[in-house]
Amino acid sequence: MKIKPFNPPVRTLMGPGPSDVHPRVLTAMARPTIGHLDPAFIVMMDEIKQMLQYAFQTKNALTIPVSAPGSAGMETCFVNLVEPGEKVIVCANGVFGGRMKENVERAGGVAVMVEDAWGTPVDPNKLEDALKNNKDAKLVAFVHAETSTGVQSDAKKLTEIAHRHGCLVIVDAVTSLGGIALKVDEWEIDAIYSGSQKCLSCTPGLSPISVSERAIEKIKNRKTKVQSWFLDLNLVMGYWGTGKRAYHHTAPINPLYGLHEALAMLQEEGLEKSWARHQHHYVALRSGLEAMGLSLLVKESARLPQLNAVMVPPGVDDAKLRSRLLEEYNLEIGAGLGALAGKIIRIGLMGYGANMKNVMYCLEAIEAVLSDMRAPIQTGVAMNAAQSAAVLN
């Protein structure tokens, strides 16, 4: 057995995440490890909390990164906020709504599903109806930015409806944080989780969350213990809180260096400018795709700039397209999931990856491979279209 050190190929990551990581973040990952209770580390933790509050636009004291990927951030919200027997309205319009249902049920809750077609946003009227028919519901959960379809739902409106019916909300912001407008305090979101590897340009493995005072009250007044010891926020706060820090688990030191650097860069750019940059490059990408004759799955008003679901042209094997892009161009884009498998490809423009170089490279590569696969597209237009979009925008 002679296994050599692993030297990964250098890819351009334009799938649903992880997205391209900024070199500054990668460099930060390699800084010398220090202890998880080192005074210098605790200063850094406080800075991360402060910068996450900025990213989430909140003053919530409980705004921290969970020491595991986004799925664990989701689970943190559900196992802390759902008590056995409680009814939770789950809005599902893609993969992640289904995962929320699993989380509710495994936490002993009862999930009432509000289903919308994949590729469309959550319908506020359906939520309103579900709440009228389930007056004993305690929580509403929905996905702000569905990574599986590229759809944005109206988080502000859905939260407002939930509150009117006396429910707290849990919001999945894995793909939205840093990429589109998200205002936790202004919209009065109660609990929200995200991922480090999407629009924050950081490596995967951490899940920023933010929990309101109202939600903390519910957690503190639970009748049963949180079923997960690792994700129990009552315990996690002993380490991430404001008083003397007590050991709970050993924090992932170096990945937190990376997150700190990514958040420092977000501050330097400015949150609104980051949102605008995602929009800007989306316009360029869309322009190029449409010039080629490709169309997008989601209607314009509900489209996520950072995750574009593109219809696969007739006769094209999407798996072949994707593997050629990877092998010949080192370009990763995403596949469709579930009912959309084979029907869409997903192009991410997230964080550092939302830049003109990536947009133009992606358009050129797709045009080249599709032409070679004899797909029915317009050729020779991709770069021109992208360039003019860049100038116009």
Add this chain to the structure above:
Amino acid sequence: MKIKPFNPPVRTLMGPGPSDVHPRVLTAMARPTIGHLDPAFIVMMDEIKQMLQYAFQTKNALTIPVSAPGSAGMETCFVNLVEPGEKVIVCANGVFGGRMKENVERAGGVAVMVEDAWGTPVDPNKLEDALKNNKDAKLVAFVHAETSTGVQSDAKKLTEIAHRHGCLVIVDAVTSLGGIALKVDEWEIDAIYSGSQKCLSCTPGLSPISVSERAIEKIKNRKTKVQSWFLDLNLVMGYWGTGKRAYHHTAPINPLYGLHEALAMLQEEGLEKSWARHQHHYVALRSGLEAMGLSLLVKESARLPQLNAVMVPPGVDDAKLRSRLLEEYNLEIGAGLGALAGKIIRIGLMGYGANMKNVMYCLEAIEAVLSDMRAPIQTGVAMNAAQSAAVLN
């Protein structure tokens, strides 16, 4: 708000972990991020599994890193193997036995505690008695290397007793993997978890686990769903298994680069040589400590070479000692926990950190600070003692 990039101080990590990380591992952490389903990444995952099998000395197919710190590895074993209502014998002789009890209870199990004094190993006779008195027990759980006290228990014997009574065992090997002899197949351990940040010289954040076929049978035949979606091994195996890989959660790509490099280094050195190196430097450290007149908490036969619990000399404020070592020498050592707070300090010699430079530096620094604090120790002996131990050994 102007938060600058974080440049950590360069510490020498000789506490209970994280331990010093090898520069090769840090460098690996900064390699370019690729996708979690990239064919190149899947090759690397397979290599990690193979190298973890070597480290654990097992052929178990389910030998993988959990995408979160050691506490999540512990929780993975308990939530998958404990079904509601099942009785679990938990041997506790330190902090981590107590944490196991929490895990059993939160998984709906009934914990029967076998208590031994902190600083002593688990008594096999007590386990035998507990099993005789609890014929309905399904599982036995114990800690191989108690990080809170520096005690080693006889994992082989405890496993044998458990099996004789028809129980499966769950073993905590967070601090033992790579540091002392551990033979999962030979000792017939059913489920075991460790941490990346101890004797593997890697950064914290990952938890290698290994699960036997017998334990997998139990998991597959559960009557209830595993309560954690994120840690459900039935789902995780869809991603880490041998067939076509399905997305479960987004793996922490760069930390896995680090683990791959750390495991490659373990292979290069050889597992037995790594165990011997830990023993070698422990002898040097012990020699120096004893020459100074300091004594160790744990009796020689049960001592962990990689984690030394040293009695605080009379009249010495251990917090002051530790903070002076950190501030004046950039040297981190650990505090006592629970009933041992203030009574012991913990000196780790783990992974890459188990080297002569660290041993001598630590002895010199402790001697210097204790002398300055007017502690009743012999002075002028530390380095001589360490040097002679190094030569003798």
